[in-house]
Amino acid sequence: MQTHVSTTPFGRRPMTLGQISTQMTAKAVKPNAVAHKWQVFQDIREARELLGATDRSLAILNALLTFHPETALTGDAELIVWPSNEQLAARANGMPATTLRRHIAVLVDCGLVIRRDSPNGKRFARKGRGGEIEQAYGFDLSPLVARAQELHDLAEAVHAERRAFRVAKERLTLLRRDIVKLIDTGIEEGVPGNWGKVLLDYQAIIARLPRAAPRQLVEAISADLSALYVDIREALESFTKTQNSDANESHSGRHIQNSNPELHTESEYGIREKNEAGGTAADTDNVRSLPKRELPLGIVLDACPGVLELAQGGEIRHWRDFLAAAELVRPMLGISPSAWREAREALGEQHAAITLAAIYQRADQIGSPGGYLRNLTERAKDGKFSTWPMIMALLRAKLDAQKTSNGLDQRRSDGPVDSLLQPSEALLRSLKRPR
Secondary structure, three states: OEEEOOOOOOOOOOOOHHHHHHHHHHHOOOOOOEEEHHHHHHHHHHOHHHHOOOHHHHHHHHHHHHOOOOOEEEOOOOOEEOOOHHHHHHHOOOOOHHHHHHHHHHHHHOOOOEEEOOOOOOOEEEEOOOOOEEEEEEEEOHHHHHOHHHHHHHHHHHHHHHHHHHHHHHHHHHHHHHHHHHHHHHHHOOOOOOHHHHHHHHHHHHOOOOOOOOHHHHHHHHHHHHHHHHHHHHHHHHHHHHHHHHHHHHHHHHHHHOOOOOOOOHHHHHHHHHHHHHOOHHHHHHHHOOOOOOOOHHHHHHHOHHHHHHOHHHOOOOHHHHHHHHHHHHHHHOOOHHHHHHHHHHHOHHHHHHHHHHHHHOHHHOOOHHHHHHHHHHHHHOOOOOHHHHHHHHHHHHHHHHHHHOHHHHHHOOOOOHHHOOOOHHHHHHHHOOO
């Protein structure tokens, strides 16, 4: 008695060594071996890239598994299924015949199924008088039982790699965020150092990160960022220790000097009265303690990009270009020549131009630019004004605006966060030029 299913014979291809190895493994399966077919299928799905399987080949494998009536696949059971092409295509979401043949070959090449061909290449089962299957020709699913543990281990390896990759990306994200914060702190607090070069070093490391980076590259970049983070952290901690030491020595000196309440000089009383009246001595000390180096042109342009609109060709390469643009800003803001002359005398030509650019950047928030410039000029004469805090405030406002605008994107993505601090092209060009 024979049950026959007609089907289109598949093209013959030479058997590979891998297929021979798969058949040997299937023959060696233990009779008491048991595998849950849908658990094995899930493991195959997870490890499909390692196995070389495709999504469509897995759709065919899923269809083949539905033709086996039992959920448990055992080593001593008949594990050959013999669906026709029409039946298999229907359960594989209506896959065309040519596509069906191509992806069945993928399953065979991956060692997940074995072809058991009949003499004429067709699939069928021959049954005995009692209805039991005596001989079947079709697709042998026994490799799924023989390789069940191997497939599970491959799936676990994929899970472990995903976890390691997720941890690596999280570490990279945290390092980028923390380095940006430390750079911002160093600039804002006036810590001595070439922060422009630090920014360039940071950008150079991040530039090596492609959109889709493998875990090994992410970890290598994280290692470089970690070294940069340590260097910045040590510089800030060293500066903090120095400041604390100076403060302690100053406090001890004052304690010794003031231990006798009768010993107060006239100048001390004068300073005390000034502090109580104006409350600006602390601000004055902060301004005077700022670093005595010049602001880099690139940082100024990054904080005051509006002035670029007035430059010839929309580009400022040198301080002379910046000063020329500032001369155009003055009449636009309605600042009198006398106010501008006093500002240049008190601040110097370069810092006066920086102040003017900062006022122009915030022109919509300043009611009287001329009066504001005169006020800053008077404060500069008393040593209570510096362009550093003004530029840092503009950079901080820009940073806050970027954080706000990119907040939703940052919460949705687990990648790169260099949008927290993006120096302008003008800044990068300025910092790259030798001084």
